[in-house]
Amino acid sequence: MTQSRRSLLALGAGVATLGATLGAPRLLRAQPAWPDRPLRLVVPFPAGSTPDILGRVLAPHYTAALGQPCVVDNRAGAGGNIGTDMVAKATDGHTFGLTINGPLATAPALYPNLPYDPARDLAxxxxxxxxxxxxxxxxxxxVKSFADFVAKARAEPGMLTxxxxxxxxxxxxxxxxxxxRTGIALEHVPYRGFPQAVLDLVAGRISAIILTVAGILPQLREGQAVALAVTSEKRLxxxxxxxxxxxxGLEGATSYAWNALVAPASMPAERIERLAKETKAALASPQAKQTLDTSGFEIVGSGPAELRAMVEQEAERWGGMIRKLGITADG
Structure with missing residues (x-):
């Protein structure tokens, strides 16, 4: 072997050794721990609301399980859209949100200038x-039954509210x-919240209302209101x-109020999976079950794929109705 040939081989071996030496730390370097600072759980509704109560049940579990404080941040306004938009635009990798039907499924149909796209900007x-x-x-x-209610509405079209x-x-x-589904005519009276609506129902200023059972149970027990039917698949x-x-008699007329946990679309999948796992564990606690039972909610505790499919179905069903009827956020 010539001297030049031996020199080239030695040089190649040296470069390979140097490359392996420099590359080894990159291959062995661990990913930064996550979370490495406090987590922020945005609740786009005020303190004392059902999402807020649920958020404050979940947050201590995240703190204990993930090793960093989880702080509930109430950012109410615009039917939950303000806080949900904050989650969609968060870039710190430590912000996620707890929201409801509206901001995820119906807001795109109600608000023509919604500042976020739930399907694109949220995970x-x-x-x-x-x-x-x-x-x-x-x-x-x-009236004592749903059939009575429909019959009265038909007999007095447009008179019931x-x-x-x-x-x-x-x-x-x-x-x-x-x-x-029934062809009845009723006049809609929108309120800013359910307490005033319930007061007006009891006072007889409106004829009817549909709401979660926790918001009307005391009045039902006192005989100040009469329950005719529930929207769930099974009796409550x-x-x-x-x-x-x-x-x-209304086949297919089921509907639910629901709560969901979402993150910015930019959050890495492994973090989302970890949050989903810890959320399921938190929902299995006796405290979570008691809190949700008191609020009239049943635990679901799904993973990301199930939530995505459900939101898509809800958006298609209710968004389609909003567009068909020309409903706007202003009434």
């Missing part, structure tokens, strides 16, 4: 829980679904004598 983590709603009326209306917590809200859309444990809408 699903977990479908947390769902709650069937209940159709209630003022006792002075003189129903309240909701806002145009395009779950209760509003559930009643519009009933109207479409809190109202075992009240039939479902399906039992009352």
């Amino acid at each position: 699903p983590i977990s479908w947390l829980a769902r709650a069937g709603q209940v159709l209630v009326v003022n006792p002075a209306l003189g 129903f309240g909701s917590v806002g145009a395009g809200s779950g209760g509003h859309l559930a009643m519009e679904d009933i109207k479409a 444990p809190q109202l075992p004598a009240v039939p479902t809408l399906v039992e009352s």
